[in-house]
Amino acid sequence: MGDRFRLEPGDADEPGTEDTVRHRELAAENTHVSALYRRLDSLRDRVGAQLRETQRQDASGTHQGRSERDAMETHHARRLTQLSAAEHGLCFGRLDTEDGERLYVGRIGLSDEEHEPILLDWRAPAAQGFYRATPASPQGVVRRRQLRTKGRRVVALDDDVFDRETLSDARRGTLNGEAALLASLDATRTGRMGDIVATIQGEQDRIIRADLPGVMVVQGGPGTGKTVVALHRAAYLLYTYRERLAKRGVLVVGPNSTFLRYIDEVLPSLGENDVLLSSVGRLFPGVDAVAHERPETAVVKGDLRMVEVLAEAVRERQRLPETAWELTIREGTVHEEVLRLDPALAEKAREAAREQRRPHNQARSVFVHQVIGALTRRMAGRLGQGLLRDEDVADIARELRSEPQVRAALRRLWPLLTPHQLLVDLFAAPERLAAVAPGLDEAERTALLREPPGPPPHTEPYWTPGDVPLLDEAAELLGPVETAAERLAARAASEERAEELAYAKRVLTEMGIGMVDPETLIDQHHGGSPHRPVADRARKDRTWAFGHIIVDEAQELSPMAWRVLMRRCPSRSMTVVGDIAQTGAEVGLTSWEEVLNAHAGDRWRKEELTVNYRTPAEIMDITTDVLRSIDTRLQPPLAVRRTGVPPWSLRIEPTALTGELPRLVGREIAGTGGGRLAVIVPRSRMGDLGGALVALRDVALADDPEALGMPGVVLTVEQAKGLEFDTVLVVEPEEILHESPNGIRDLYVALTRATQRLGMVHSRELPAMLAGVKEARERGYADVP
Numbered sequence: 106m107g108d109r110f111r112l113e114p115g116d117a118d119e120p121g122t123e124d125t126v127r128h129r130e131l132a133a134e135n136t137h138v139s140a141l142y143r144r145l146d147s148l149r150d151r152v153g154a155q156l157r158e159t160q161r162q163d164a165s166g167t168h169q170g171r172s173e174r175d176a177m178e179t180h181h182a183r184r185l186t187q188l189s190a191a192e193h194g195l196c197f198g199r200l201d202t203e204d205g206e207r208l209y210v211g212r213i214g215l216s217d218e219e220h221e222p223i224l225l226d227w228r229a230p231a232a233q234g235f236y237r238a239t240p241a242s243p244q245g246v247v248r249r250r251q252l253r254t255k256g257r258r259v260v261a262l263d264d265d266v267f268d269r270e271t272l273s274d275a276r277r278g279t280l281n282g283e284a285a286l287l288a289s290l291d292a293t294r295t296g297r298m299g300d301i302v303a304t305i306q307g308e309q310d311r312i313i314r315a316d317l318p319g320v321m322v323v324q325g326g327p328g329t330g331k332t333v334v335a336l337h338r339a340a341y342l343l344y345t346y347r348e349r350l351a352k353r354g355v356l357v358v359g360p361n362s363t364f365l366r367y368i369d370e371v372l373p374s375l376g377e378n379d380v381l382l383s384s385v386g387r388l389f390p391g392v393d394a395v396a397h398e399r400p401e402t403a404v405v406k407g408d409l410r411m412v413e414v415l416a417e418a419v420r421e422r423q424r425l426p427e428t429a430w431e432l433t434i435r436e437g438t439v440h441e442e443v444l445r446l447d448p449a450l451a452e453k454a455r456e457a458a459r460e461q462r463r464p465h466n467q468a469r470s471v472f473v474h475q476v477i478g479a480l481t482r483r484m485a486g487r488l489g490q491g492l493l494r495d496e497d498v499a500d501i502a503r504e505l506r507s508e509p510q511v512r513a514a515l516r517r518l519w520p521l522l523t524p525h526q527l528l529v530d531l532f533a534a535p536e537r538l539a540a541v542a543p544g545l546d547e548a549e550r551t552a553l554l555r556e557p558p559g560p561p562p563h564t565e566p567y568w569t570p571g572d573v574p575l576l577d578e579a580a581e582l583l584g585p586v587e588t589a590a591e592r593l594a595a596r597a598a599s600e601e602r603a604e605e606l607a608y609a610k611r612v613l614t615e616m617g618i619g620m621v622d623p624e625t626l627i628d629q630h631h632g633g634s635p636h637r638p639v640a641d642r643a644r645k646d647r648t649w650a651f652g653h654i655i656v657d658e659a660q661e662l663s664p665m666a667w668r669v670l671m672r673r674c675p676s677r678s679m680t681v682v683g684d685i686a687q688t689g690a691e692v693g694l695t696s697w698e699e700v701l702n703a704h705a706g707d708r709w710r711k712e713e714l715t716v717n718y719r720t721p722a723e724i725m726d727i728t729t730d731v732l733r734s735i736d737t738r739l740q741p742p743l744a745v746r747r748t749g750v751p752p753w754s755l756r757i758e759p760t761a762l763t764g765e766l767p768r769l770v771g772r773e774i775a776g777t778g779g780g781r782l783a784v785i786v787p788r789s790r791m792g793d794l795g796g797a798l799v800a801l802r803d804v805a806l807a808d809d810p811e812a813l814g815m816p817g818v819v820l821t822v823e824q825a826k827g828l829e830f831d832t833v834l835v836v837e838p839e840e841i842l843h844e845s846p847n848g849i850r851d852l853y854v855a856l857t858r859a860t861q862r863l864g865m866v867h868s869r870e871l872p873a874m875l876a877g878v879k880e881a882r883e884r885g886y887a888d889v890p
């Protein structure tokens with residue numbers, strides 16, 4: 106028996122018994138897959154009808170009636186979304202086991218009318234062999250068959266037959282479903298990441314199916330599938346731990362909005378819509394942190410010393426009067442009096458409030474209580490303490506609380522503060538910064554200084570991504586701003602919610618619906634979206650604790666950003682993926698231990714991905730010296746394929762660069778055959794080169810929301826992080842190298858974005874480590890000056 110063979114339709118035209126067998130196999134698989142699609146259609150029709158029927162029901166009935174209707178609607182809508190997402194590539198594999206079983210593997214699980222399983226969900230335990238079986242460790246599998254489909258038709262089959270007896274050693278360590286994998290890797294890119302459910306490799310599957318608890322760090326070089334694996338892990342966890350995660354939700358954190366757009370189709374294509382995708386800059390509700398700042402400012406803001414700076418900034422707002430203040434009471438009336446509020450009185454009250462160790466805004470009530478108590482005693486003393494009844498004393502206290510001068514004094518000494526106000530005030534006042542941040546040097550404090558935003562409406566964004574962890578930290582220190590009325594309202598609301606929750610649970614139990622979360626049901630009742638309920642609730646709630654967090658490009662996060670994420674995940678159930686060699690941000694990581702020992706103690710483990718599925722070997726070869734310059738201990742991931750196209754370089758006169766680049770880019774776009782091209786430029790050249798390039802109809806700048814759909818896009822390395830393109834032109838690599846302290850890592854990122862072709866366009870010398878790259882004139886660019 107051969108170890109691998111492939112069945113293509115053309116094979117059947119050739120004479121011979123083996124071809125007849127193959128032809129028959131293909132026909133048999135087509136019959137089976139057609140039956141699966143028929144079942145999918147009938148389920149879709151049935152669920153669609155049930156959904157329409159539920160929606161037609163009268164929504165104006167009793168509370169119970171509405172709850173039931175909404176629960177059913179959620180249930181049907183969710184199922185319909187899953188069934189629709191399964192249309193493309195419904196079934197992609199077959200496993201033949203030693204026990205003679207034949208299992209079909211697909212995007213979702215299906216059963217026939219008799220409830221017999223006819224398709225296994227790829228995440229089901231029984232499907233694991235499809236991804237993990239190897240010739241050396243077949244795991245009870247005798248044959249793994251990849252079904253390649255076009256629309257609803259099977260067009261080719263690839264078999265791996267595991268028979269230890271007949272296998273050569275060379276065959277034992279090969280890729281799973283190699284032909285399907287290579288076909289997918291060779292395809293032109295669409296500008297959006299797709300799922301890899303049919304071709305997940307063994308080392309990736311181990312990460313995807315790892316247990317939920319604890320922090321798992323996935324370290325891997327460029328193109329090893331960290332992002333795509335992390336997203337499949339989210340889908341796996343939601344399937345396997347649905348009960349637990351449906352309630353708390355899953356958060357996927359990426360570096361910026363372009364990256365989030367790049368990956369946002371993967372989970373829906375796997376039938377999972379209820380996951381919150383966000384950058385750290387969007388994690389503070391109500392703040393869209395899109396303003397830019399200098400790298401040195403981001404460095405200070407990301408530094409852990411800011412924890413103490415902010416704690417001190419809050420304490421600084423808890424003031425004492427320098428001399429005794431004379432507060433006029435009942436001003437302008439015949440009962441006018443003056444009360445002294447002296448530093449000693451205020452200090453005693455401040456100590457009592459601070460001792461509570463509660464957030465500033467909550468501790469304020471203690472401060473107010475103490476000051477009012479002391480002033481009341483003074484006033485009562487004057488009136489003759491022994492003569493007053495308790496009610497009279499309480500009346501005096503009430504009166505003092507509403508006296509304008511007393512109120513103004515309390516506001517000055519212990520103001521209610523929002524995180525926004527605390528930071529705006531801090532950044533606008535050098536003397537305040539100097540007082541609260543003695544641990545920062547002069548240059549660091551200057552880096553933080555900023556004009557306050559003008560009065561609304563604001564035209565210029567004020568908050569930067571680096572501010573968000575500071576806002577979050579400040580929110581922890583300050584607590585919510587609540588008036589007494591709001592506190593009462595909040596308490597009433599939470600009691601009402603508890604009642605509603607108990608009611609919803611009862612209804613769902615009576616109806617026997619286990620898949621609908623009672624909290625979801627209530628939210629829908631209050632106008633929440635039926636399809637993204639948990640994600641929506643989580644997005645609006647700063648204190649939301651997620652069931653699991655996936656952090657992508659995790660090496661870029663500052664220590665302050667890690668604090669935000671850890672706060673959002675008290676259970677420390679996290680998947681952290683990244684590559685230390687690609688750290689571009691100056692505040693980013695140089696080792697995983699740095700951050701994880703501090704936050705997860707011994708509850709974290711590291712896994713590695715070692716195979717590069719994106720970048721062809723020809724390109725990886727020229728990055729060897731670059732990687733070595735970053736750290737001699739780093740191993741490049743092994744490229745899985747060759748394209749036969751070596752990278753090239755082209756030198757252009759400095760004065761001709763802006764004029765020639767658009768011509769070159771136009772020509773390269775024409776050569777991508779409908780694929781995507783990226784021009785990666787130094788940050789300082791975005792203005793002139795980006796400006797010249799967007800004059801081309803097919804090219805956009807990276808911050809244009811439509812950029813990923815365009816044939817060409819101009820990006821800085823920071824913007825290109827995590828993305829990939831068929832062709833990449835890196836402009837002025839020498840400038841990229843020297844533009845930041847992490848320039849060498851930036852260069853490594855830029856060079857590893859291409860799936861097919863890489864060119865370097867330069868007016869300065871190429872960096873010495875790229876000396877081996879061939880001059881383009883030999884490759885048909887002889888006419889470029």
Ligand SMILES: Nc1ncnc2c1ncn2[C@@H]1O[C@H](COP(=O)(O)OP(=O)(O)OP(=O)(O)O)[C@@H](O)[C@H]1O
Pocket residue numbers: 286289290298299301304305306309325326327328329330331332333334684687718719826827828829857
């Ligand atoms: N098993 C697989 N089957 C098909 N394609 C795969 C597989 N694994 C990875 N890929 C593809 O390889 C490319 C690189 O994957 P991905 O972007 O997840 O890598 P990465 O490790 O996050 O890279 P980087 O660190 O450079 O951002 C993607 O196009 C992805 O779809």
